[in-house]
Amino acid sequence: MSTESEETLFRAERHAALLCSADPAFAHWAAGKGPIRHGASVQLSVHALAARLVAAGLAADAAAVYRRFEAADTLACAGMWLVAHMTYARRVRLDGAPLAALDFKRAPEGHTGGSLNIAVAYAGYLAANALSGYTRSWLMGQGHCVAGVDALNVLVGNMTAAHAARYDVSDAGLSTLAQDFYSYKTDELGRPVSPLGSHVNAHTAGALIEGGYLGFAELQYVHLPLPGERLVAFLSDGAFEEQRGSDWMSRWWRPDDCGLAVPVMVANGRRIDQKTSMGRPDGIAWFDAHLRLNGFAPELIDGRDPAAYACAIIAAEERLQATAEAMAAGRARLPVPLPYVIAVTDKGWGFPGSGTQAAHNLPLPANPATDADARALFNAGAALIWQSREAIENARALLATHDVQGRPLERDHALATRDVPCPVLPEPELPAGALSPMDAVDLAFCDIIDANPALRVRVGNPDEMRSNKLCRTLDKLKHRVLAPEPGIAESLDGAVITALNEEAVVCAAIANKGGLALVASYEAFAVKMLGALRQDIIFARHLREAGHPTGWRSLPVISTSHTWENGKNEQSHQDPTLAEALLGEMADSCRVLFPVDADSAVAALHACYASSGRIYHLVIPKRVHARVLDAPAAREAVAQGWAVVHSVGDAPKSLQLIAVGAPQLRECLAASDALARQGVAHEVIALIEPARLQDGRDEAEHAYCVAADAREAAFPAGTTRVLVCHTRPHTLTGLLWPIANSAGAWHALGYLNAGGTLDEAGMLAANRCDKAAILAALGRSQDGTPLC
Numbered sequence: 001m002s003t004e005s006e007e008t009l010f011r012a013e014r015h016a017a018l019l020c021s022a023d024p025a026f027a028h029w030a031a032g033k034g035p036i037r038h039g040a041s042v043q044l045s046v047h048a049l050a051a052r053l054v055a056a057g058l059a060a061d062a063a064a065v066y067r068r069f070e071a072a073d074t075l076a077c078a079g080m081w082l083v084a085h086m087t088y089a090r091r092v093r094l095d096g097a098p099l100a101a102l103d104f105k106r107a108p109e110g111h112t113g114g115s116l117n118i119a120v121a122y123a124g125y126l127a128a129n130a131l132s133g134y135t136r137s138w139l140m141g142q143g144h145c146v147a148g149v150d151a152l153n154v155l156v157g158n159m160t161a162a163h164a165a166r167y168d169v170s171d172a173g174l175s176t177l178a179q180d181f182y183s184y185k186t187d188e189l190g191r192p193v194s195p196l197g198s199h200v201n202a203h204t205a206g207a208l209i210e211g212g213y214l215g216f217a218e219l220q221y222v223h224l225p226l227p228g229e230r231l232v233a234f235l236s237d238g239a240f241e242e243q244r245g246s247d248w249m250s251r252w253w254r255p256d257d258c259g260l261a262v263p264v265m266v267a268n269g270r271r272i273d274q275k276t277s278m279g280r281p282d283g284i285a286w287f288d289a290h291l292r293l294n295g296f297a298p299e300l301i302d303g304r305d306p307a308a309y310a311c312a313i314i315a316a317e318e319r320l321q322a323t324a325e326a327m328a329a330g331r332a333r334l335p336v337p338l339p340y341v342i343a344v345t346d347k348g349w350g351f352p353g354s355g356t357q358a359a360h361n362l363p364l365p366a367n368p369a370t371d372a373d374a375r376a377l378f379n380a381g382a383a384l385i386w387q388s389r390e391a392i393e394n395a396r397a398l399l400a401t402h403d404v405q406g407r408p409l410e411r412d413h414a415l416a417t418r419d420v421p422c423p424v425l426p427e428p429e430l431p432a433g434a435l436s437p438m439d440a441v442d443l444a445f446c447d448i449i450d451a452n453p454a455l456r457v458r459v460g461n462p463d464e465m466r467s468n469k470l471c472r473t474l475d476k477l478k479h480r481v482l483a484p485e486p487g488i489a490e491s492l493d494g495a496v497i498t499a500l501n502e503e504a505v506v507c508a509a510i511a512n513k514g515g516l517a518l519v520a521s522y523e524a525f526a527v528k529m530l531g532a533l534r535q536d537i538i539f540a541r542h543l544r545e546a547g548h549p550t551g552w553r554s555l556p557v558i559s560t561s562h563t564w565e566n567g568k569n570e571q572s573h574q575d576p577t578l579a580e581a582l583l584g585e586m587a588d589s590c591r592v593l594f595p596v597d598a599d600s601a602v603a604a605l606h607a608c609y610a611s612s613g614r615i616y617h618l619v620i621p622k623r624v625h626a627r628v629l630d631a632p633a634a635r636e637a638v639a640q641g642w643a644v645v646h647s648v649g650d651a652p653k654s655l656q657l658i659a660v661g662a663p664q665l666r667e668c669l670a671a672s673d674a675l676a677r678q679g680v681a682h683e684v685i686a687l688i689e690p691a692r693l694q695d696g697r698d699e700a701e702h703a704y705c706v707a708a709d710a711r712e713a714a715f716p717a718g719t720t721r722v723l724v725c726h727t728r729p730h731t732l733t734g735l736l737w738p739i740a741n742s743a744g745a746w747h748a749l750g751y752l753n754a755g756g757t758l759d760e761a762g763m764l765a766a767n768r769c770d771k772a773a774i775l776a777a778l779g780r781s782q783d784g785t786p787l788c
Helices: 002-023 024-030 040-055 064-089 112-130 143-156 171-180 216-223 236-242 244-254 283-293 306-326 372-385 389-401 437-451 471-477 504-510 523-545 577-583 598-610 630-638 662-677 699-704 707-715 729-735 737-741 760-766 771-777
Strands: 137-142 228-234 260-267 296-302 339-346 457-461 497-498 516-522 555-560 588-591 616-620 640-646 655-661 684-689 719-724 745-749
Touching: 002 024, 002 040, 002 745, 024 040, 024 064, 040 064, 040 112, 040 306, 040 555, 040 662, 064 112, 064 143, 064 171, 064 306, 064 372, 064 389, 112 228, 112 260, 112 306, 112 389, 137 143, 137 216, 216 228, 216 244, 216 260, 216 523, 228 236, 228 471, 236 260, 236 283, 236 630, 260 283, 260 306, 283 296, 283 339, 283 760, 306 662, 339 516, 372 729, 389 437, 437 471, 437 516, 437 555, 437 598, 457 471, 457 504, 471 655, 497 504, 504 516, 504 523, 504 555, 516 523, 523 555, 523 577, 523 616, 523 699, 555 598, 577 588, 577 616, 577 729, 588 598, 598 616, 598 630, 630 640, 640 662, 655 662, 662 684, 662 719, 662 760, 662 771, 707 737, 719 737, 719 771, 729 737, 745 771
Parallel strands: 137 228, 228 260, 260 339, 296 339, 457 497, 457 516, 516 555, 555 616, 588 616, 655 684, 655 719, 719 745
Antiparallel strands: 640 684
């Protein structure tokens, strides 16, 4: 042989051939099924795994193992066959008879190529669970490939209630599945009739994220499983090119507080547009080298073979477990290489059009409903992967080991059924007098950590944690690093995930759904977290609408060093966009709060952790501010959404100064003093949660918002109102339309995109949000005398 690799391959093939001749059961599986062919290396891996499973008592004999692998082949083929029908067909025939023109959709749609690839991968995942007796959690970054998962779930009976009510393994049930895929039909309220989505959705059995925003699964998977849990993360090579930071995951994994996370990249080599790295001719070799440089131990497998996936998943977990044991015994230390499976395949493998650009969406050259050649191509391709109903039922029975093994269905895996009880929330002992609200949050968070030692903690920190006044938190938890530097708050097992990449650190916190998490950032740069937050907000809300509980503790995302106190750093550091954007999300799922002092900041943090399944965006000053609410009043203000902090005269509601934010409240109180000297009746209101005063956009948000009669009692019609807000004024005017529209006069002051190198007073003056501007809006001079 000319090379060592050729010699190795030759020996593997000879060994596999000997095994086939010696064991009919092995040979029967090794012969493959449909287009699936098992290479010599996979055959040897399966043989070795069978021996280990028998020795561990997880299989009666090797033949039982081979039958389960054959079941995975059957389901992979049937899954690909069903995916092709979901894209193109209106009718599904389990007898495999060719379809006629009328059996096809007039407007086919689907991300077909990737879904075909995922069907093979997911079949391997199901086999790994049945073989090992453990139901792993799963995560899929390429959410547009959901058809591959939904198809397999129907075939094996792993469905949510919405799917089980409509689909089964019959001509009628599978035809309904195909017709529901991209049906676009809506009910009388405008909601989708079909429980299927173009991406992973709340009805996808076991789903964790939509995966519509490529790259976030790559940033979450290491942080998702708790110790004792296992996760398989199906990742996208396209996402690797679009989202940086996934190659840092090996820095964060620790055996003491992380479960067994196995990343599996489906490397199918096609892009919609760019091919900057992975799509190059040497892309896989380049990626292999890149992973090794970044602390991974990559393994290349055949992504066309479900057995290759199953063996790789189990072997990667065995290596991780051995690593953990070696570290516990002192035989190994960090950094350790993290397993990484690269499943090499062609986009759309197993069906005509494989490997072409068209395979991303519609792999056939034309629509089978109107083109005879395309119809013939579909029928020929489907025939190669068709499996009889009997074969599907037998395969399903072979992998339906849940009751015998005492494990949950894949829809009910550990991460999909999180249920974290409300933590103990002790009241912090705050020092008397004026105080930085972020200092108060720092104290309160440390007390919560101490009171709940069983909950894993993650803090997402993009930069300058001490500048953001979380000094006690940092000293307690420390930055997680591989090489701690003496004298710095760093540790191998630190709970603070620090990287100058807002998306990476917010994903670390989002993923910690089994514990307590917190994120704090400069406000201007926190906007880079928006995509990850919005995906989580929407998906959690959809889960609740579908009747699936979201039992994880809500996540506080704190914007500090904010627009008004960050004037010295130029206008790049003066941006309230994130709060404005999140105010556009549904208020029942994303609370945007503007605490005005230390006590209201603590109350907001406690309210967050007392709730579940929500994102709380807290805009909190780090500078010292006067205490205007005591602890009980602060709790009431956070619960209600506002508080009257000052009232003057017999008819105070005739004029209302409404402050959103601590600097704004200070200016309103200064203006109040001037008005009081003139005997002008008025009240000053700290509006903590503006969205509570809006008209709800659907039933859930309407139920969350303040009832109209209560809103009108607090903000009567005909009142003159001056809003002084943290955000751009037109944003809040639109949100607060009910009280703006009912006002006798409405004046809205806020961020006008004016900034530069300024102090806080300069920022307020430049944006016409100071005392003078408030009084001017009312037609009065700074000393309170009426203006001519």
